[in-house]
Amino acid sequence: MRATATDRPRFRDLLHRVSRSLVYEAARATPTKSITIDTPMGSTEGVELVRQPVLVPILRSGLGMLDAALEALPDSETGFIGLKRDEATLRPEVYMNTIPQLNERTVFLLDPMLATGGSANFAAAQARDRGAGELTLVVLLAAPEGIELLRNTGAVDRVVTASIDSHLNEIGFIVPGLGDAGDRQYGVD
Numbered sequence: 001m002r003a004t005a006t007d008r009p010r011f012r013d014l015l016h017r018v019s020r021s022l023v024y025e026a027a028r029a030t031p032t033k034s035i036t037i038d039t040p041m042g043s044t045e046g047v048e049l050v051r052q053p054v055l056v057p058i059l060r061s062g063l064g065m066l067d068a069a070l071e072a073l074p075d076s077e078t079g080f081i082g083l084k085r086d087e088a089t090l091r092p093e094v095y096m097n098t099i100p101q102l103n104e105r106t107v108f109l110l111d112p113m114l115a116t117g118g119s120a121n122f123a124a125a126q127a128r129d130r131g132a133g134e135l136t137l138v139v140l141l142a143a144p145e146g147i148e149l150l151r152n153t154g155a156v157d158r159v160v161t162a163s164i165d166s167h168l169n170e171i172g173f174i175v176p177g178l179g180d181a182g183d184r185q186y187g188v189d
Contacts (some may be wrong), residue, residue: 001140002178011184012064015112018140018162019068026108026136026160027053027073052076053106053136056099058083058123061182065110065138081126083119087171092119099126104133112181114142114159116172117149124155134158140181141165143174 001014032047052075057066059082070076082096107127114120120137127135135156142161145168150156165174178184 002176004179006184008185008187015064015140015181015185016068019065019110019112019138020072022138022140022160022162023065023069023072023108023110026138026158029136029158030106049073051105053108054079054100054102054132056081056107056109056123056127058109058111058119059096060084061112061180061185062110064181064185065112069108069110069138079130081123083122085119085172092122094122094126097126099130102127102131102133104131106134107132107136109135109137109156111137112140113174113177114139114146114150114161115168115174116143117146117153117155120146121149121153121155124150128155136160141174141177143168 001011030053031050033050035046035048037044037046052073055069055076056079057063059080079099080096081099083092083094086093109123111120124135136158137156139161142159142164144164147159150159165177167175169175
């Protein structure tokens with residue numbers, strides 16, 4: 001997935017596969033309740049989530065994680081927050097926000113990359129303003145600087161990631177990282 005030679009379709013496929021596993025891991029901490037399941041051979045006990053988390057991809061790159069998240073949690077409601085990074089200030093600019101009223105529901109913010117933490121911190125604040133309960137950020141790659149910002153602000157309750165990379169470079173990209181996840185999925189804006 002990280003390789004420069006990975007083409008767009010393969011990148012999207014790998015993003016989907018890893019995202020599904022990460023969402024599954026994030027859901028493991030979500031409260032469950034016991035249920036009775038009727039099987040062809042009799043009854044057994046199982047569990048289901050007490051309440052489905054609300055999925056909020058941070059657009060544009062987080063959109064590539066949504067289908068995988070919906071495969072893992074098909075009854076989840078979805079909200080969207082569209083953020084574009086100002087390359088001069090590295091701060092997020094909002095172009096869309098459809099996060100619903102959350103009424104203390106669990107929220108999974110979806111974004112392939114946690115770099116500076118600015119977008120995640122901003123998106124988490126928007127979700128909190130809408131009444132989010134427990135807030136989990138689901139990311140493929142994270143930089144220590146972004147994790148530290150979220151730890152210091154308390155913006156999210158948990159970060160679920162596949163890897164914590166070395167550092168950010170001088171323009172705020174994760175090293176070794178994988179480049180711009182949005183561009184790798186959809187092409188250059």
